[in-house]
Amino acid sequence: MYQREFDQKLKQSFPKAVLLYGDNNYLIDYYIDLYKTKLDAKESMLTLYYDEWNFEQAKNYLSQTSLFGGTNLVVVRHDKKIPKKELDTLIELANKNADNYFLYGYEGAAKDAKSMTAAFTEKKGGVWVRFFEPNIRDGIATLQQKAQKIQLDIDHYALQHLMLLLNNNLALCSNELDKLAILGIKVTSKDIDRLVYSTAPLATEQLLIDLFNKKPITATITKLLDLGEDEASLLRSTQYFVNQIFLFHAYIKLNG
Known part of the structure; x- marks a missing residue:
């Protein structure tokens, strides 16, 4: 499915096992952070990034009873594919316990992720979400949400200018908004020209x-x-x- 469908699904409930992939690492990070926050799992979750990946560790974590009634959230970030048998096991474990969740942020080529989407079907208790490189309109909408969250006063045209200046890179734009918020002023295009380094x-x-x-x-x-x-x-x-x-x-x- 795509982002809008996923957003609608999240309004009802948080899927137990999710494959996140595509050409937008910013949104992959965004939804992982959303899960951490909504499930209150920042302290108890298990993160396995790149060379840290260990199937047995992930399996054992999801097999245990959550301590103090907390959430067992496994977050994997990798640019290599996880074998189907291992995915099937983790997805099954995520769905066995109401407190279990499994997120897989795949950073390899989108075409290589297609073979893994079959493991994340709704029938098996999972979903897959593909993200695309943002166009200007969608990028500005995302940055407007970010600006509201950090209480930064910045208009549509300044955000558009920032997107152009940083080559539509949402992660870079988001970082710059955090820096600009420190100023405590209404940010204009002139401020961006003065303070943001162009790519x-x-x-x-x-x-x-x-x-x-x-x-x-x-x-x-x-x-x-x-x-x-x-x-x-x-x-x-x-x-x-x-x-x-x-x-x-x-x-x-x-x-x-």
Whole structure:
């Protein structure tokens, strides 16, 4: 399912086992934090991130009786897939006890997660949620919620400018809102220009890499121009990039 369907489901009850994946790590973090808060599980939960992953540890945790009537929440973050048999076991355990929950934030490619969605069907007591890279409208709506939560006075146009400046990266935008809130003032686009470092140089580098890999570059050029980059600057960057490639090539030819 997608985010809106998941939000509707959360209004009724919190699913016992959830696979979160896609092109939006900010939302994966958001829903994991939502579970932690709503279930009051920050102190009692088990987190297994990346190399910490241990199936036996997760299984044993969900097999035990919750202490003092608390919640047994297992949160896994990994860029590698968990074998189906292990997923089936954890999902079954999550559904055996009213206090058990299992969240799996998968950070690998979305296409690789499709094979795991079969384990998270409603019939088995689970759900899967795929997130996409946010467009400007959805991103602004998310940031408006964040601004209200931290009591930051910032208008729609300033949020839009922040999204453009940070290349639609919600995690970076959210961090900047936390910093801007410290000012205790109404934040405008001018404040953002003055205080927030643009990711335009990174976008320029990505543009040149895509150009030499013969990938579409129109959207990236448009974004850079919206950020205030001019054609002459892009041409200079391209020339510098070509010179660097030539120097690397010459060095390899001479030195092997």
